[in-house]
Amino acid sequence: MPFDPPEDGRVPPQSLEAEQALLGAVLSNAAVFDRVCDHVAADDFAHPGHGALWAEIARVSERGATPTPITLQSFANDCPDLEAAGGARYLVTLMGSCVTTFNTPEYARVIADYAHRRRLMGIGRELEINAHSHDLETTAAAIQEQAEAALLEVADAGPGRSATLHVSQAIDLALEQMEAAHKQRAPTGLLTGYPDLDRLLGGIADDELVILAGRPSMGKSALAMSLAWRVAEAGTAADFYSAEMGPDGLAERLVSAQAEVGLSDLKQGRCSPERFERVLAVRDAFARVPLYIQDCAGISVAAIRSRARRMKRRHGIGLIVVDYLQILSQTRGERSENRTQEITKISAGLKALAKELRVPVIALSQLSRAVEQREDKRPLLSDLRESGAIEQDADKVVFVYRDEYYLDRSEPSPREGEAADAFRDRLARHSERLGAVRNVMEVIVAKNRRGGIGTARLFFHAPTQRIEPLCREETR
CATH class of the missing domain: 1.10.860.10 (DNAb Helicase; Chain A)
Structure with missing residues (x-):
């Protein structure tokens, strides 16, 4: 040289x-x-x-x-x-x-x-x-x-890290991953800590962009934080960028979820001494977990990339979470003709970040209001808001949906001229439907380049924002 x-x-x-x-x-x-x-x-x-x-x-x-x-x-x-x-x-x-x-x-x-x-x-x-x-x-x-x-x-870069492989070398790499999955009877790659979801995703590869999307109040931010926590608790450093909520707000949610004490009770001082002891006890657990929270209101993808490079060098991060895509700002000096072009650049930038650092990126995304106009409000890929490029850039697209949210807000009322028995029957059927989905979060894998698609059901406790594998039908 x-x-x-x-x-x-x-x-x-x-x-x-x-x-x-x-x-x-x-x-x-x-x-x-x-x-x-x-x-x-x-x-x-x-x-x-x-x-x-x-x-x-x-x-x-x-x-x-x-x-x-x-x-x-x-x-x-x-x-x-x-x-x-x-x-x-x-x-x-x-x-x-x-x-x-x-x-x-x-x-x-x-x-x-x-x-x-x-x-x-x-x-x-x-x-x-x-x-x-x-x-x-x-x-x-x-x-x-x-x-x-x-x-x-x-x-x-440099010799020894060439991107050119003979097909036999690529096959060897693929077989190594398959053999590892066979031996451990579990997917390779980054695991979420939710077995049913991991079986669907097949693990998250280290260069993948995962879009986690949902309508407001579905619990997508809670799921994103829970994923980051579980990944970090398993030993992989996670870097959480919240452009919507400050570190103190995220910390409050984490404490509520891990201590299993309602957030409103914590903020209003309605905790018994025993429950508050649980709150204090989680402090030691947090100190041991390699989870980092970035205060980044109005941040751009370029700024995230700069921070993530430092975090990769200093802490060896293995997961980046961005909450959320549409609230990111454009890189200073760049200009786009419209919002769609801007979102396209942001989406491409996040995918490039995953490939550059070889760290999976989970980016939260809003969905269009078209969901609310349908009888079945489960999201579709076409509901991704403002840009088809989000679907194109993503290696995996995951939707968060809670039927409970909509059923809670659509309790039947008597119709004009309706008999009392008929109304009670309708009300009973509605209550039965609501009971079947109480505390249930559906995580819908709608696109997956390296695995299958389908739905995993998780237990979601709204007061604490705690999310667990769904192993029983009981509610809290």
């Missing part, structure tokens, strides 16, 4: 000896190239001539020829970066610098590591130059985000 030394004259990190030894080993034994080509690239070499020679060796190998001083003679004589070293004669010198091919993996590791260091130095220099700039149109936050993106690119 060409690198201009800093003004203080310090030599950038490099090992010309390791570069010469590796090139000499490849020229002596072409099989060496196949063993190390995935771990070092042409721009990893500090000497530009060495990098150019490595790129030519790769081209020769791709043609099925053998890279030797003979096959590379014309190239070496014509390459300006090798001219000063002696051209074709330098190839013989390189062969002489290789004592054994046994250490070639170590040579490749040293070359790649020094290249990594030089890239970090380059990012630091660029950051310093940008920070010294008096261009007020580029904010400090934008400079920071650019540097963080560059650092993450350095960390994720």
